Amino acid sequence: MNKSTGILITTIVLAFGAYLLSTKSDDISNQPEPSYTETNESIPEENSSKLNFQCDDGKKFSLEYFQVSNSPGPGEIYIPNSITGLDLKFSNGSMERLSFSKVSNGGRINQYLNQDSTVLFQTDIDKAFIKQNGIVTYNNCVVVE
Known part of the structure; x- marks a missing residue:
């Protein structure tokens, strides 16, 4: 060449x-x-799913979140990979609006952390618990009607 x-x-x-x-x-x-919009308003009921939990020591909380996938089988807890606009209402009447991201998926066990890592929500097929600032505050929680 x-x-x-x-x-x-x-x-x-x-x-x-x-x-x-x-x-x-x-x-x-x-x-x-x-474009992203942050809001402090409750999630419209028609666009969300709600789970009520009963835990040890008579504690309760409800979880409201956007449903982004098909429903799980009977008795199973399903929450999507990323949860935004999550309302946690506790039995003492307090309510917190948090956004969670899935941090682990170990088969049956799924863990979700809020943005500043102070609240951990963990599910295991049919049970859940909440850990706040490293302390389990809601334990052996099951979905109730």
Whole structure:
């Protein structure tokens, strides 16, 4: 291959690469910016699912969240990978709105942490517990009607 052929091939490759980069950046720049909305309002009932739990020592809490998948089998607890707009209402009347992310999926056991890692919600097929600041506050919780 002579020098002019090498220069021609290099020029063609560079021009083609520049073309690919320009079309790729056009695709990205034409995408709309995603929008996120945070709210302190309760989740509309028609768009959410609610589970009521009964725990040891007569403690109760209810969990309201968006249902994003098919329902589980009878008696099973199913909560999606990412929970936003979660309302936890405790038996003492207090209510907390938290967002959780799934941190582990060990087969039967699923763990969810809130954003500052102070509340852990864990499910195991038909039982759940809540740990707040490292202390189990709601234990052996089962879904009740």
